[in-house]
Amino acid sequence: MELQGRHVIVIGGSTGIGRAVTDDVIAAGGIATVGSRSREKLEKVRADHGDRVKINTVDVTDEDSVRDFFAAADDADHLVICPGDMAVGSVTEVTREAIDASLGTKIVGQLWCVRHALPRLAGPGSITLIAGGAGFRAMAGMPITSAANAGIGGLGQSLALELKPRRVNVIVAGVVDTPLWDFLPDPARQDLYTGAAAQAPVGRIGQPSDISSTVLHVMANDFIDGAVIPVDGGALIS
Numbered sequence: 001m002e003l004q005g006r007h008v009i010v011i012g013g014s015t016g017i018g019r020a021v022t023d024d025v026i027a028a029g030g031i032a033t034v035g036s037r038s039r040e041k042l043e044k045v046r047a048d049h050g051d052r053v054k055i056n057t058v059d060v061t062d063e064d065s066v067r068d069f070f071a072a073a074d075d076a077d078h079l080v081i082c083p084g085d086m087a088v089g090s091v092t093e094v095t096r097e098a099i100d101a102s103l104g105t106k107i108v109g110q111l112w113c114v115r116h117a118l119p120r121l122a123g124p125g126s127i128t129l130i131a132g133g134a135g136f137r138a139m140a141g142m143p144i145t146s147a148a149n150a151g152i153g154g155l156g157q158s159l160a161l162e163l164k165p166r167r168v169n170v171i172v173a174g175v176v177d178t179p180l181w182d183f184l185p186d187p188a189r190q191d192l193y194t195g196a197a198a199q200a201p202v203g204r205i206g207q208p209s210d211i212s213s214t215v216l217h218v219m220a221n222d223f224i225d226g227a228v229i230p231v232d233g234g235a236l237i238s
């Protein structure tokens with residue numbers, strides 16, 4: 001995809017899927033503004049891409065922080081929102097803190113991002129949200145993660161109608177090897193990856209580039225709007 005001279009804002013773009021989107025935007029000739037909470041992680045992105053990338057801290061759970069981030073940003077052609085958070089725990093175990101963090105990041109936080117990005121997205125452009133398969137294929141023991149991911153689907157489709165002619169799409173990622181899973185000890189993470197690879201018809205888990213290449217495709221194709229697109233190696237149909 002050719003992004004020469006295009007500006008893409010990537011929230012949650014310092015590691016994992018968002019980092020791969022940032023790398024692909026730069027490789028396609030674009031420029032990126034990357035936001036996340038940790039300045040240290042952001043500095044690594046800048047070290048790799050120099051002045052092709054602007055960085056700024058933002059916490060999507062804090063509306064003032066999101067407002068400040070976009071007030072300081074330049075006008076953009078596309079917005080990608082992928083801050084990660086996972087509420088672990090069954091209905092009897094999941095804590096209030098984990099629920100607030102998960103919904104605050106993945107639902108309310110994405111809404112703040114879209115709201116405050118609007119003055120920066122004057123043209124037709126696009127907004128891409130990232131959800132996960134847990135919202136679209138029932139999984140026992142993950143009620144809040146499932147609710148958050150399903151909610152992103154509804155959020156994206158509603159916004160696509162409200163914000164036309166800007167396009168809004170949702171990518172539903174399968175299990176992808178990113179720092180999102182670092183909270184699991186090594187053997188448990190490997191078990192999860194092995195189980196997910198065995199379940200997926202393609203026989204492997206995803207890499208961040210599997211998702212980022214689809215994000216760039218959705219940016220480029222102006223006939224894709226209001227779509228909820230699985231990129232999961234077939235996990236949802238298995």
Ligand SMILES: NC(=O)c1ccc[n+]([C@@H]2O[C@H](COP(=O)([O-])OP(=O)(O)OC[C@H]3O[C@@H](n4cnc5c(N)ncnc54)[C@H](OP(=O)(O)O)[C@@H]3O)[C@@H](O)[C@H]2O)c1
Nearest residue numbers: 012014015016017036037038059060083084132176178180
């Ligand atoms: N990896 C998977 O298997 C998988 C599967 C399905 C869906 N997803 C979804 O894909 C998205 C990206 O996940 P990932 O796997 O790429 O995770 P990741 O590697 O942990 O990256 C998350 C990114 O979001 C930033 N972030 C987290 N909380 C934030 C906040 N409150 N405000 C601003 N930035 C925040 C992180 O940087 P800071 O720590 O510096 O804030 C980082 O840049 C998430 O929504 C995740 O749920 C992932």
